[in-house]
Amino acid sequence: MKTFLTTIKIFLFIIAVFIIQLDCVANSGNVHIEPQLEQPFMTGLDVLLEGNCSHLKGKKVGLITNQTGVTHRMVQNIDAFIKSENVNLKAIFSPEHGLFGSVSAGEKIHNKADTIYGVPLYSLYGNNKKPNKDMLKNLDILVFDIQDIGIRSYTYISTMGLAMEAAQESGLEFLVLDRPNPLGHKKIEGNILDMSFKSFIGRYPIPYVHGLTSGELAKMINEQGWLESGECDLKIIKMKNYNRHVNYNDLGMLWVPTSPHVPNANTPSYMVATGIVGELGFFSNGVGYTTPFMTLAAPWINANKLAEKMNLLGLEGVTFRPVNYKPYYASYRGEDVGGIHIYITDQDKIDLILVQFYFMQEHNKLYPSRSPFIQASKDQLDMFDKAMGNDIIRKTFEKNFIVEDIKSILKTGLDDYLIIKKQYHLYD
Numbered sequence: 001m002k003t004f005l006t007t008i009k010i011f012l013f014i015i016a017v018f019i020i021q022l023d024c025v026a027n028s029g030n031v032h033i034e035p036q037l038e039q040p041f042m043t044g045l046d047v048l049l050e051g052n053c054s055h056l057k058g059k060k061v062g063l064i065t066n067q068t069g070v071t072h073r074m075v076q077n078i079d080a081f082i083k084s085e086n087v088n089l090k091a092i093f094s095p096e097h098g099l100f101g102s103v104s105a106g107e108k109i110h111n112k113a114d115t116i117y118g119v120p121l122y123s124l125y126g127n128n129k130k131p132n133k134d135m136l137k138n139l140d141i142l143v144f145d146i147q148d149i150g151i152r153s154y155t156y157i158s159t160m161g162l163a164m165e166a167a168q169e170s171g172l173e174f175l176v177l178d179r180p181n182p183l184g185h186k187k188i189e190g191n192i193l194d195m196s197f198k199s200f201i202g203r204y205p206i207p208y209v210h211g212l213t214s215g216e217l218a219k220m221i222n223e224q225g226w227l228e229s230g231e232c233d234l235k236i237i238k239m240k241n242y243n244r245h246v247n248y249n250d251l252g253m254l255w256v257p258t259s260p261h262v263p264n265a266n267t268p269s270y271m272v273a274t275g276i277v278g279e280l281g282f283f284s285n286g287v288g289y290t291t292p293f294m295t296l297a298a299p300w301i302n303a304n305k306l307a308e309k310m311n312l313l314g315l316e317g318v319t320f321r322p323v324n325y326k327p328y329y330a331s332y333r334g335e336d337v338g339g340i341h342i343y344i345t346d347q348d349k350i351d352l353i354l355v356q357f358y359f360m361q362e363h364n365k366l367y368p369s370r371s372p373f374i375q376a377s378k379d380q381l382d383m384f385d386k387a388m389g390n391d392i393i394r395k396t397f398e399k400n401f402i403v404e405d406i407k408s409i410l411k412t413g414l415d416d417y418l419i420i421k422k423q424y425h426l427y428d
Helices: 002-030 044-050 077-083 156-169 214-223 267-278 303-312 354-366 378-388 392-400 414-424
Strands: 060-065 088-094 121-123 141-145 173-177 233-237 295-298 318-325 337-344
Touching (some): 044 173, 077 088, 141 156, 156 173, 173 214, 214 414, 267 378, 295 318, 303 318, 303 337, 303 354
Parallel strands (some): 060 141, 088 121, 173 233
Antiparallel strands (some): 295 337
16 A cells, blocks of 8 residues: 555656646746736837737838837837738838948948838938938828937937937927837936037937937927927837836847847947947957957057056956957957956946046056057047047046046036936836
């Protein structure tokens, strides 16, 4: 009898283990993509599609998008629109880097009259950065659905603003399908843009890291009177189950590279840390290698010495490793360079913009005759100043190469901005 009961227990145990294993196998593919929220997260596109695109019914639609305009199941918005009985897609518009995100930064893109989608494709990074009346003549509404990265110098927000102006001038509605900010909302950094340095990499008086979603920023641009045309007929499809405190990596979204050198959702943090000094072309910042925006290096730098100096600063939230590599393209293509590999461990504890200035400070101690500002061309200095939002920071810093000299300047206008931006929050 004991033997029989023992056999039954063993049998039941094996069945239980088998069921658990089946459950694990069934769910193993979802481990890393389930959102850490009470309810499933939805982008503005997901919300629009959930409502069967009713907002677009009976309207001739122009869609401003690129490869990032996908649903949570990775369906491209263009395909979803074409399949929807409520969407009459008449034109597609693409920003810098093109419809598929494959074109290098700064490279002009041309229009295409015939596309695989059966509608014209207009480039907003070629002869026109703003849609003209011929492009818009058969439309009732412009829909903006592009993943932004939360940085002032990233041109997608300039594209959005110019398209809002064009919509107002042509009497069209403008609809933003909102998406999350990968840098989050706590991180606000950098001086407010001095409007005398207004350019396509800085069009609005906001800080370098603005802490808003595209929808919130569109609302701010519209209602603050920053559109040259006056306010447009703006509507925003909000995200569902999103808040200002959630981390992007907890949303359950799969990242689509927003441009060739933004391969993952952590890259924007490193862009803030090295992207501005990268405009000088004097240091490799990993663009052209396997670590875009994660390194700062040059042929003459002793990696061990510089990494040691950087770590001795005791900066919280970041650490540095000596690195040597050979860029495949861009600055110092095919040359051996040495420098630092940056590891951001807690972006809430470090002023990301200052990382590149600390690097230049310590670099100047080791190599005082190699000033990046003296070596840079006028065009490179202009791009640095435009990205920075003024020329005061550069002119102040290059006198002594001391970070403390510019800390207060980097906060110019932030107190007022923090008050103003709260009016445009769409999420708690």
